Amino acid sequence: MPSVIETENLTKIFPREVKAVDKISFEVEEGEIFGFLGPNGAGKTTTILMLTTLVKPTAGSAKICGYDVSREPNKVRNCIGYTPQDISVDEDLTGRENLRIHATLYHMPRDEADRRINEVLELVDLLADQHRLVDEYSGGMRKRLEIAEGLLHRPKLLFLDEPTLGLDLQTRTQIWRYVEKLNEEHNVTIFLTTHYMEEADLLCDRIAIIDY
Numbered sequence: 001m002p003s004v005i006e007t008e009n010l011t012k013i014f015p016r017e018v019k020a021v022d023k024i025s026f027e028v029e030e031g032e033i034f035g036f037l038g039p040n041g042a043g044k045t046t047t048i049l050m051l052t053t054l055v056k057p058t059a060g061s062a063k064i065c066g067y068d069v070s071r072e073p074n075k076v077r078n079c080i081g082y083t084p085q086d087i088s089v090d091e092d093l094t095g096r097e098n099l100r101i102h103a104t105l106y107h108m109p110r111d112e113a114d115r116r117i118n119e120v121l122e123l124v125d126l127l128a129d130q131h132r133l134v135d136e137y138s139g140g141m142r143k144r145l146e147i148a149e150g151l152l153h154r155p156k157l158l159f160l161d162e163p164t165l166g167l168d169l170q171t172r173t174q175i176w177r178y179v180e181k182l183n184e185e186h187n188v189t190i191f192l193t194t195h196y197m198e199e200a201d202l203l204c205d206r207i208a209i210i211d212y
Contacts, residue, residue: 002030005026005028005062005157007060007062008025008062012047012057025060026208029189031187035193036193038209053069053076065079081152082159087143089146089149093133095126095130099121100117103117108152123182140174147175147178156188157189158189179203
């Protein structure tokens with residue numbers, strides 16, 4: 001299987017010589033669910049930020065779908081989706097309005113955007129709630145809307161940074177089903193960080209552990 005993520009000695013050093021990520025190397029194969037585990041502060045989110053082109057590496061290299069994250073960031077962004085740890089959807093807008101803004105950022109034609117918004121809303125079971133304000137959504141609904149945003153432009157690779165953090169067990173189980181469906185039925189490669197060992201055991205084909 002071809003690799004959708006390739007890193008070699010990937011390093012990030014912040015000011016005052018704070019070494020957040022120190023020479024990590026790994027590969028993620030197309031079509032797998034890859035778990036990235038480690039304690040708080042070990043560098044999981046910083047690694048994701050480098051792989052999603054939001055933070056520039058200090059040293060080493062990383063390729064996503066064959067594109068270099070430093071030299072070809074726009075091509076990388078076109079083939080990835082990203083659901084951050086913290087909820088970022090706008091509470092003052094409806095679910096559909098949030099997705100409409102996201103589609104505009106990707107310069108999607110209106111007709112295509114409308115079709116795709118309907119598809120992702122149905123995928124995450126939010127079609128019936130699309131016209132409600134996000135302020136009225138539960139935590140699980142907001143997280144599902146975040147996942148829908150990450151899928152809107154049909155990415156090959158989806159980054160999920162602790163997608164079930166703070167959710168109750170029933171809602172977590174629901175999110176797990178969506179992740180499995182994305183992977184199995186839509187062939188989306190998943191890069192997942194989590195602190196829940198049962199989550200990693202249930203979902204992941206392989207895991208890597210990053211530590212201090």
